[in-house]
Each structure stands twice: as structure tokens, then as C-alpha cells.
Amino acid sequence: MDGSVRDVAALQARCKEAADFIQDEAERGTEILVAGHNDADGLSSIGIVTGGLLDLGAKFIAKSVFRLEEFIDLMGKRDGGMVILVDMGSGSIHELRKVFGDRKFVIIDHHQPEAEDIGENWIHVNPHLFGIDGESEVSAAGVAYLVMRNITPNPHIYAPIAVVGSLGDLQDRGEKRKLFGLNEEIVSDAVEGRMLKVYEDFILYGRGSKPIHQALASTQSPYLPGLSGEEASCLSLLIEAEIEVRDGDKWRTIADLTEEEKTKLYNAIVSHLVKNNQPTEVVKDLIGTVYELVNEDVSSGLRDAREYAQLLNACGKTNNSWLGVSVAMGYRSWVLEEAQRVMEQYRTILKKSLEFASKNxxxxxxxxxxxxxxxxxxxxxxxxxxxxxxxxxxxxxxxxxxxxxxxxxxxxxxxxxxxxxxxxxxxxxxxxxxxxxxxxxxxxxxxxxxxxxxxxxxxxxxxxxxxxxxxxxxxxxxxxxxxxxx
Ligand SMILES: [Mn+2]
The missing domain is CATH 3.10.310.40 (Diaminopimelate Epimerase; Chain A, domain 1)
Structure with a gap:
């Protein structure tokens, strides 16, 4: 399947075909079930599709699942309507056909497909079918965006959510942690729509929203021995490096640092690792391409696309997918507050899991x-x-x-x-x-x-x-x- 010749235009045509199919059903008043995986890319994809459906005034239900079987068990018995399956399905087409063969069905996925030809009233949108590597250069959210931008009146709103999905799937594997390939086209759409800013900087969790020592301590990817999870050590590192941690009664953030202070911080982390006999090459991963959603509030946790992805992931993995999907669709206020609370709890649990792992x-x-x-x-x-x-x-x-x-x-x-x-x-x-x-x-x-x-x-x-x-x-x-x- 990967042997096919790279053909972006043909993928775009398939996206358009799927979009027209969805729009027809939406206009006909068909009930549309949107289902997908419960990780950040899955929830971004669901958010993009349901957000677009809402714009069209369609009738829809959204559902995220832990695995495909759960989807089949839950939905196999329902009748009628249209199904849009995102971020899953390409690898199980025969099985899906057996259960849902009589439905109208759209698969929007980027995993290795098992088959291409999927029959009447089914549309299969997957970059691999067009010689494009879905593993590295576009996420399901990216493909969902390429579909929905044909029919939603506000496509630019969803472009940054597609970027969030790709980062959630760790596709920032280019030079300086950059997204590449088809993702780049989506990034440009978001930048042109004045939704996104792209630049190089420290990539630390909470870089624009948390005190510097907390941002440093919260960074788990890459894992910094002696600093990850250790707020007190991070604070003393900053003090020793003579970096001002406060500005009056306000904590400063990574985003507040001058270039000179950033260099100081970088060097301080390197010497910390050397002192503790740790390999220093991980610091390279601390500097990279930042994707900033410029219209999001500074304290929202959504301004940095990687943090946004972590918030969605936390919602999905704690049975709160509806919160993540709602945020991706554009809902804020109490929905966002609730999602932030879920996120904090989730990080605590993860920290415990890492401690468990280090011993077991x-x-x-x-x-x-x-x-x-x-x-x-x-x-x-x-x-x-x-x-x-x-x-x-x-x-x-x-x-x-x-x-x-x-x-x-x-x-x-x-x-x-x-x-x-x-x-x-x-x-x-x-x-x-x-x-x-x-x-x-x-x-x-x-x-x-x-x-x-x-x-x-x-x-x-x-x-x-x-x-x-x-x-x-x-x-x-x-x-x-x-x-x-x-
Ligand atoms: Mn995915």
C-alpha cells in the first residue's frame, strides 16, 4: 500500500468527495455519528468534524472509544444514519464492513490501511492510499481538517486544532522538533488565518503559563533526571543561575525570559546534567519549534499547542472525552475550567505512575x-x-x-x-x-x-x-x- 506514488492532489480530491458526501447527508437531516479514538489526535479529529457539522446545522452524536471493539459493541446494533469514524478503522475495514455494511460510512484515518476498496456508500480517506506517510507527516486531525475545510464556513478555526492533533501524535520529528510534510501545509493555513505563530524557543510544559521552576519540573518529555518532578531543585537551579524568578509579586514564565536569560537557563541545565553524570544530549530536545495559538488566553493552557494536546489527552484517558471534544470544538468558560482540573489530576497520577515504573x-x-x-x-x-x-x-x-x-x-x-x-x-x-x-x-x-x-x-x-x-x-x-x- 505504501508503494503507491505520492499524490497530494488525489488525496485532496478524496477529501472533497468525503466532504460532499457528509454535506449531502447533513442537509438531508441524517443523524451522523462521529466516533474516534480517545487520545489527543482522536479528540482533535472528533472536535474538527463535529465543529464543522455544528456549523452546517447537522444532527450529530459524538463518541470517543478506547478501542475499536468498544465502538463495534456500542454502535453495531444501532441502525440508520451515517457514521464518520476518525483516527481508527483503516486497519479493520473487513470487520467493519461485516457489521456496518449497510450504513453510510466515512473513515478518516492515518494508520496503515488493510484495504483500499471499501464499496458503495463508504469513503475511505487515508494518506497512505496516496503514497503519503500518515505515520509521520499528517495526523487524523490533519486529514479531518483537509476534509472539513471544504464545507465549513470557518475553516481557519480548525487548522490549529489539526496542528494540536499532529503534535499529540508526536509527529514533530523534523529538525528542531518541527512538523513536516503535509502537516506543513496545515500549519501555513493556521498561520495565514492568524490563528498560529511558529518560532523557536524552549519547549517546556507551561512555558507561558507557569512559574519557571514549575515549568521546568513539569517537563517529562524529555525527562530531566533530578529536575523533572522536583520543583525545589528547579527553583535552586534558577537562583544559582541568577535568573530572576519573580517580577514584583508575579512569577515570571519561560516566555518572559530575555534571550540572555534563556542562554543562562540552558547552560544551567547542561551543567546540572553533567554534575549528575547524566547524558546531556536530551537538552537538545528542550529547544525546538513552538506552535502558539495566538488567540487563546495566556492562562488557558491552550496557547501552546503541545500543552493543548496534553489537555485533550488527559480528558480522553480519564473518561472525560466530552470535555476535550467540546474544547476542540471551541467551547470555553466552565468547560475549559473543568478540563483544566482534569488535567491537573491526570498529571498527578502520571507522576505516581512514573515513580512506580522506576521501581518495577x-x-x-x-x-x-x-x-x-x-x-x-x-x-x-x-x-x-x-x-x-x-x-x-x-x-x-x-x-x-x-x-x-x-x-x-x-x-x-x-x-x-x-x-x-x-x-x-x-x-x-x-x-x-x-x-x-x-x-x-x-x-x-x-x-x-x-x-x-x-x-x-x-x-x-x-x-x-x-x-x-x-x-x-x-x-x-x-x-x-x-x-x-x-
Ligand atoms: Mn492518530
Whole structure:
């Protein structure tokens, strides 16, 4: 499927076709069900589609789900109407056809598709079908935007939400953490619509809204040993570096720092890491491309697109997707306040999970495994995996597998480094193959994937994953030496 020739115009034409289909049904008064994944990209996608539908005066229901099966169970029995599935579905078209074959159906996704031709009254919008890499250069929210901009009267409102979705899916893997490829077109739309400003700066959580020491302590990606989660150490670092932390009775933020102070801060972080015998290359990840939603309030937590994505993710992973979707659609006031509260709680839980992980990681031959107990909500497994994988707890040459359990089913979330992807590791394939051997199912991206399997097959499954990764690595070991320092 990836072999097709890159054809952006053909993708745009498919987007237009889907948009016309949706508009026809909206005008006809058809009830439209919009469903998608409960992560930041999924909620951004749902927000863009439902926001556009609201503009059109359409009748719609929005629903986010933890996994595709949940969608099938919930919605398979409902009849009539149209379904728009976002950020999922491309990998399970045959299964979806079996259940929803008689519906009008639009799939807006960027995961590896299983099939292209999906039959009458179904439209499949996926960049991979047009030779465009959905893994790295456009998110589901990006594709949703490319569809909806054809029919909404206010497309510029949704362009920055598409950027939020792409950042939520960690597509800022270009030079200086820049979005690239098709994402760049969406970024320009947002900039031209006066919704977004793009520049280079420190990328710290809360860079425009939190006191500097708190922003530093809240930064978990990259993980800064001795500083992440340690407000007091961050404060003394700033004082030692002679950076003014207050301006009168107000705490200053990263955004308030002068260029000179930023250099001081950068150097202070580097010397902290050196003093503690930590690798210093992570500081490179602290400087990068900032995507700022210029019309959002400074204290909203929505002004920085990465923070916006984290807020959506927190809503999704705590069963508060409706809050995230509402925010993405443009609702503010108490809805936003509630979302901010959810966000703070979520960060506390994540901090606890990281502490748990640092004590409970298991090492197999080729993978690291973390089994979370019942005290951690299984919905957080993928967030924990994402955060942990960017922390120094995980060596770059070992994929991380996080497992959580719920009602006899094990939910597995796997992450690896771009280094291993470059040498040929494909977690999506590994998860799919290993899960299918043990009565489960899995799939996803090369760098991030997941699976669900019956709980009693977990040990065998992990052994199989370990074996498959070992096999992939032995294939490349003769050509490339994995070096931790490059
Ligand atoms: Mn996505």
C-alpha cells in the first residue's frame, strides 16, 4: 500500500468527495455519528468534524472509544444514519464492513490501511492510499481538517486544532522538533488565518503559563533526571543561575525570559546534567519549534499547542472525552475550567505512575516490560508507555512494553526509539503477529503500537514479542552497530 506514488492532489480530491458526501447527508437531516479514538489526535479529529457539522446545522452524536471493539459493541446494533469514524478503522475495514455494511460510512484515518476498496456508500480517506506517510507527516486531525475545510464556513478555526492533533501524535520529528510534510501545509493555513505563530524557543510544559521552576519540573518529555518532578531543585537551579524568578509579586514564565536569560537557563541545565553524570544530549530536545495559538488566553493552557494536546489527552484517558471534544470544538468558560482540573489530576497520577515504573521495570532479552497493577487505570497504559519511553529509564535499543489488565483482557502498549525504527524494527507488525498467535489482536505504527490479548496468554505473548524483536535486530546487526551515543 505504501508503494503507491505520492499524490497530494488525489488525496485532496478524496477529501472533497468525503466532504460532499457528509454535506449531502447533513442537509438531508441524517443523524451522523462521529466516533474516534480517545487520545489527543482522536479528540482533535472528533472536535474538527463535529465543529464543522455544528456549523452546517447537522444532527450529530459524538463518541470517543478506547478501542475499536468498544465502538463495534456500542454502535453495531444501532441502525440508520451515517457514521464518520476518525483516527481508527483503516486497519479493520473487513470487520467493519461485516457489521456496518449497510450504513453510510466515512473513515478518516492515518494508520496503515488493510484495504483500499471499501464499496458503495463508504469513503475511505487515508494518506497512505496516496503514497503519503500518515505515520509521520499528517495526523487524523490533519486529514479531518483537509476534509472539513471544504464545507465549513470557518475553516481557519480548525487548522490549529489539526496542528494540536499532529503534535499529540508526536509527529514533530523534523529538525528542531518541527512538523513536516503535509502537516506543513496545515500549519501555513493556521498561520495565514492568524490563528498560529511558529518560532523557536524552549519547549517546556507551561512555558507561558507557569512559574519557571514549575515549568521546568513539569517537563517529562524529555525527562530531566533530578529536575523533572522536583520543583525545589528547579527553583535552586534558577537562583544559582541568577535568573530572576519573580517580577514584583508575579512569577515570571519561560516566555518572559530575555534571550540572555534563556542562554543562562540552558547552560544551567547542561551543567546540572553533567554534575549528575547524566547524558546531556536530551537538552537538545528542550529547544525546538513552538506552535502558539495566538488567540487563546495566556492562562488557558491552550496557547501552546503541545500543552493543548496534553489537555485533550488527559480528558480522553480519564473518561472525560466530552470535555476535550467540546474544547476542540471551541467551547470555553466552565468547560475549559473543568478540563483544566482534569488535567491537573491526570498529571498527578502520571507522576505516581512514573515513580512506580522506576521501581518495577522488568528486563527480558530484547525488550523492557512494565506490568501495571489494578491501582493504575488500564486507560492510562498508553500514556504511561509514551512518557516512559522518552525517559532515560528505557535504553534506546530496547522497545518498551507496558501491560495493564481489565476483566480478563490484557491491554498492551508498545513504544520504541526512532533509532530502532530506522534499523527496521516495526512494532505494528510485531504486535499484530504476536497477538494473532495468542487469540488477540494488535497493530499500529512502527514506533508505537498496541495489542489486546486474553490475560492467561500474557507470558507466552511477551516471550513471542521478545523473540520477534530479537529476530528483527539480528537481521540488522550484521550491517549496523547500535551505538547509544549517536
Ligand atoms: Mn492518530
Amino acid at each position: 521495570l522488568e528486563q527480558m532479552y530484547n525488550i523492557m516490560v512494565l506490568r501495571v497493577g489494578p491501582e493504575i487505570d488500564v486507560r492510562q497504559v498508553s500514556s504511561i508507555a509514551s512518557i516512559l519511553s522518552s525517559s532515560k529509564l528505557i535504553p534506546a535499543d530496547k522497545p518498551l512494553i507496558v501491560v495493564g489488565q481489565e476483566a480478563g483482557v490484557v491491554k498492551v502498549s508498545a513504544r520504541t526509539s526512532s533509532k530502532l525504527v530506522m534499523v527496521g524494527v516495526n512494532l505494528g507488525t510485531v504486535m499484530r503477529e504476536a497477538a494473532s498467535k495468542f487469540a488477540g489482536r494488535g497493530g499500529g505504527h512502527k514506533i508505537a503500537a498496541g495489542a489486546e490479548i486474553p490475560a492467561d496468554r500474557l507470558t507466552l505473548f511477551l516471550l513471542e514479542v521478545d523473540r520477534l524483536i530479537g529476530e528483527a535486530l539480528s537481521r540488522v546487526k550484521t550491517q549496523i552497530t547500535l551505538d547509544d551515543n549517536d
